[in-house]
Amino acid sequence: MCGGFDRGRVLTCSIPDLDDYDARVHWLTAVILGVVLMQVATFATTVYMHRGLAHRALTVNPWVAVPLRAFLWMSTGMRPREWAAVHRRHHAALDTAEDPHSPLVLGVWRVQLTNAYLYQRAVRDREQIDRYARDITPDAWDRWFFDHDILGPLLGIALLCLVFGWETGLLAAAIHLFLYVAFNGMVNSFAHTVGRRPYENSGTNLRVLAVITMGEGLHNTHHALPTSARLSFSRGEVDLGWQGIRLLQRLKLAKVRHEDPSKLLERVG
Numbered sequence: 001m002c003g004g005f006d007r008g009r010v011l012t013c014s015i016p017d018l019d020d021y022d023a024r025v026h027w028l029t030a031v032i033l034g035v036v037l038m039q040v041a042t043f044a045t046t047v048y049m050h051r052g053l054a055h056r057a058l059t060v061n062p063w064v065a066v067p068l069r070a071f072l073w074m075s076t077g078m079r080p081r082e083w084a085a086v087h088r089r090h091h092a093a094l095d096t097a098e099d100p101h102s103p104l105v106l107g108v109w110r111v112q113l114t115n116a117y118l119y120q121r122a123v124r125d126r127e128q129i130d131r132y133a134r135d136i137t138p139d140a141w142d143r144w145f146f147d148h149d150i151l152g153p154l155l156g157i158a159l160l161c162l163v164f165g166w167e168t169g170l171l172a173a174a175i176h177l178f179l180y181v182a183f184n185g186m187v188n189s190f191a192h193t194v195g196r197r198p199y200e201n202s203g204t205n206l207r208v209l210a211v212i213t214m215g216e217g218l219h220n221t222h223h224a225l226p227t228s229a230r231l232s233f234s235r236g237e238v239d240l241g242w243q244g245i246r247l248l249q250r251l252k253l254a255k256v257r258h259e260d261p262s263k264l265l266e267r268v269g
């Protein structure tokens with residue numbers, strides 16, 4: 001910006017540093033993009049993989065399920081039936097040596113910091129995967145696309161770089177991955193150690209975590225009612241996953257197993 005004239009002399013001009021400006025735009029775009037990608041991946045995780053596939057709490061119309069599977073494939077590289085098997089094992093063997101990620105057995109920080117490794121270790125145990133995912137068979141989409149787990153993330157990163165430039169694309173992918181692993185790790189670690197326990201199980205309800213994990217932080221309620229598509233039952237509890245499911249229901253794109261899940265609450269007290 002130039003300040004004009006002062007007694008015939010031109011005041012010093014300060015030209016904005018375009019490189020700095022570009023760098024700020026890249027960072028800001030990458031952070032926003034990374035957070036949005038993490039939120040969409042968390043929505044797909046909780047609605048499709050967790051509540052839908054692992055617990056059969058709802059069925060999602062293929063017009064929604066396939067895009068969610070494609071997004072999970074490109075943003076995480078995980079195979080939903082393997083995720084469902086590891087998670088079902090967690091429910092079945094809760095807080096025993098067989099539980100793939102129990103903070104009571106392994107320690108809260110070990111589960112938080114090595115959550116991705118613990119998941120991969122559980123996936124390598126093919127006998128357990130086959131046992132817990134017996135009812136989930138690969139379909140044509142899996143055979144052609146989603147079972148090629150390295151291809152998905154490579155495609156996702158390539159798309160990001162193509163649309164936003166390689167610096168912003170790579171940065172956004174890294175931010176998404178870090179946040180996704182960290183927040184979903186918190187469900188397995190902190191949501192089994194600190195927080196409210198309205199029902200008798202080792203899971204806990206962490207309201208702040210629930211806000212950023214599409215309701216997954218209401219983990220005590222989830223362990224009490226695993227077949228309920230809805231996790232929020234008290235004032236102040238936010239379950240954006242359930243809000244999304246309700247919207248899909250209204251659009252006739254999803255069907256929940258228990259139309260009135262609050263009735264289930266009476267059974268568990």
Ligand SMILES: [Zn+2]
Nearest residue numbers: 090203219223
């Ligand atoms: Zn749990």
Ligand SMILES: [Zn+2]
Nearest residue numbers: 087091222226
């Ligand atoms: Zn579960």
